Amino acid sequence: MTLNTYFDYVIFPILIISVILIMIRLFKGPQVVDRVIALDLIITTGIALITAYSIRSMESVLLDVAMIFALIAFLGTIAFSFYLDKQIKK
Amino acid sequence: MTDLLTAVFSTIGALAIFFASIGILRMPDFYLRLSVTVKASTLGVGLLLICAAFTFSDVSVTTKAMAIIFFLILTAPVAAHMIGKTAYHTGVAIWKGTIIDELKGFYDEKEPESEEKDKIKD
Numbered sequence: 123m124t125l126n127t128y129f130d131y132v133i134f135p136i137l138i139i140s141v142i143l144i145m146i147r148l149f150k151g152p153q154v155v156d157r158v159i160a161l162d163l164i165i166t167t168g169i170a171l172i173t174a175y176s177i178r179s180m181e182s183v184l185l186d187v188a189m190i191f192a193l194i195a196f197l198g199t200i201a202f203s204f205y206l207d208k209q210i211k212k
Numbered sequence: 213m214t215d216l217l218t219a220v221f222s223t224i225g226a227l228a229i230f231f232a233s234i235g236i237l238r239m240p241d242f243y244l245r246l247s248v249t250v251k252a253s254t255l256g257v258g259l260l261l262i263c264a265a266f267t268f269s270d271v272s273v274t275t276k277a278m279a280i281i282f283f284l285i286l287t288a289p290v291a292a293h294m295i296g297k298t299a300y301h302t303g304v305a306i307w308k309g310t311i312i313d314e315l316k317g318f319y320d321e322k323e324p325e326s327e328e329k330d331k332i333k334d
Binding site: 124125128129132133136137139140141143144146147153155156158159160162163166167169170173174176177180182185186188189192193195196199200202203204206207210 | 215218219222223225226227229230232233234236237242245246249253254256257260261263264267268270272273276277279280283284287288290291292294295297298299301302304
């Protein structure tokens with residue numbers, strides 16, 4: 123059993139199932155803040171998926187995309203919390 | 213040897229992310245969901261990036277992976293703190309099994325004052 127088959131049959135299914143579980147919370151979430159953290163967790167899982175795919179296909183260029191995703195996740199959460207806070211005060 | 217290390221670390225990382233997703237689905241409260249999410253997902257992504265640094269024995273990839281890990285560890289608690297503060301301001305309900313709420317009474321008194329100040333300004 124090589125590393126590529128291990129990644130194909132174990133690591134990717136676990137990550138994809140976890141994305142589906144988080145997606146249920148994203149659609150179900152009672153409040154807006156639940157959806158915000160679900161979105162944040164989906165992007166973080168996306169970073170993990172990109173990293174696993176870059177290991178599996180031996181292309182290190184894809185790690186740049188992971189870095190940009192980390193930036194965007196932080197910025198999105200901060201922007202959401204800022205504007206939700208502003209909305210309450212008015 | 214490298215393959216074995218990569219397999220072990222990536223398994224632990226993927227399982228940490230899986231537990232985070234189960235936690236965000238099954239926890240009864242927003243604050244508990246937040247506390248599960250941030251820690252477990254940071255651990256999982258960090259372990260997978262360490263796998264990438266093992267696999268490509270290249271200085272640029274290792275530096276990139278370390279930069280992403282450092283950035284995640286730096287920013288995830290800040291984002292979680294801000295969204296948690298917003299949730300407390302918004303009045304998101306606390307689970308009925310919560311024992312202690314240390315912020316209780318701190319924000320209820322301040323908010324009318326700020327409204328009054330706004331009225332005076334207007």
